[in-house]
Amino acid sequence: xxxxxxxxxxxxxxxxxxxxxxxxxxxxxxLEDGLKTGHYRPEWTWVAEDGGQLLARxxxxxxxxxxxxxxxxxxxxxxSVGDRQALAAELITSAHRRFRSQGMTxxxxxxxxxxxxxxxxxxxxxxxxRIGAAAAAGLTDVLRRxxxxxxxxxxxPAAPERLxxxxxxxxxxxxxxxxxVAEGSLDTTTRRAVAEHGVEKAARHDLEGYRGMPGxxxxxxxxxxxxxxxxxxxxxxxxxxxxxxxxxxxxPSLRGRGYVDELLAETTRILLDAGARRITADTxxxxxxxxxxxxxxxxxxxxxRTVLAAPADS
Numbered sequence: 001x002x003x004x005x006x007x008x009x010x011x012x013x014x015x016x017x018x019x020x021x022x023x024x025x026x027x028x029x030x031l032e033d034g035l036k037t038g039h040y041r042p043e044w045t046w047v048a049e050d051g052g053q054l055l056a057r058x059x060x061x062x063x064x065x066x067x068x069x070x071x072x073x074x075x076x077x078x079x080s081v082g083d084r085q086a087l088a089a090e091l092i093t094s095a096h097r098r099f100r101s102q103g104m105t106x107x108x109x110x111x112x113x114x115x116x117x118x119x120x121x122x123x124x125x126x127x128x129x130r131i132g133a134a135a136a137a138g139l140t141d142v143l144r145r146x147x148x149x150x151x152x153x154x155x156x157p158a159a160p161e162r163l164x165x166x167x168x169x170x171x172x173x174x175x176x177x178x179x180x181v182a183e184g185s186l187d188t189t190t191r192r193a194v195a196e197h198g199v200e201k202a203a204r205h206d207l208e209g210y211r212g213m214p215g216x217x218x219x220x221x222x223x224x225x226x227x228x229x230x231x232x233x234x235x236x237x238x239x240x241x242x243x244x245x246x247x248x249x250x251x252p253s254l255r256g257r258g259y260v261d262e263l264l265a266e267t268t269r270i271l272l273d274a275g276a277r278r279i280t281a282d283t284x285x286x287x288x289x290x291x292x293x294x295x296x297x298x299x300x301x302x303x304x305r306t307v308l309a310a311p312a313d314s
Contacts (some may be wrong), residue, residue, distance in 0.1 A: 089132070
């Protein structure tokens with residue numbers, strides 16, 4: 001069994017696999033496009049082969065000018081392999097070893113998307129061996145998220161009535177709002193970032209991350225009560241595939257008053273005005289207030305996302 005990264009001249013070999021399990025995967029067209037743009041690269045695409053037969057493939061994603069990949073996007077092992085988890089673990093571990101040798105200090109996360117229309121048994125089977133392989137390769141932190149979508153066949157939300165929304169071009173003012181809403185957040189990623197780095201660094205990381213997305217900075221808004229008090233913020237955006245809710249939050253002192261509904265409504269309206277026909281969003285399984293807000297706003301829970309990551313201290 002030979003486990004290795006592909007060379008530039010072999011990139012087409014990575015197209016030769018098909019995932020039939022009820023889980024999102026990187027198909028030939030997506031991979032080919034990503035190789036052209038630099039989001040996928042031959043050296044970030046690892047295979048396991050035996051006698052020239054491709055038995056496993058792992059595809060990492062990153063930004064075109066990045067030195068290292070940011071996330072594992074697709075993990076495939078042929079059904080003929082007796083222990084798919086063991087081979088997948090060897091593939092990921094080998095790639096991690098190479099990435100570390102090239103200066104990577106933080107292992108890429110692994111994002112698994114499973115559809116709600118699949119049978120629970122098939123969905124669980126598709127996840128189980130991948131989660132086990134990732135854990136064996138050091139990605140032992142598991143975060144489960146719900147995926148929502150708003151589509152054009154749904155009724156647009158009514159205009160907010162209790163809050164006033166204004167654009168704010170000054171990033172430093174927005175940074176202050178990011179700091180406020182991070183305090184006591186139910187979002188697991190935010191809580192982990194604050195615990196590991198402190199609220200200031202976590203807030204700046206959020207701001208810079210959304211600044212780097214393809215969405216328009218002019219869509220961002222601060223929300224205020226009629227008397228001028230800061231109530232929260234919203235950061236509508238988009239990624240390579242669709243318009244996204246991005247980030248929204250209510251300041252701690254005003255939580256529990258239903259303001260999240262107005263923030264989500266305004267976010268949706270901004271994206272619709274920008275031409276969105278489909279809007280996607282994620283929230284943690286444990287963040288029940290946010291999930292309930294999506295339900296009230298007419299968003300549909302169509303899938304789940306499992307995020308596997310290395311512990312913060314690894």
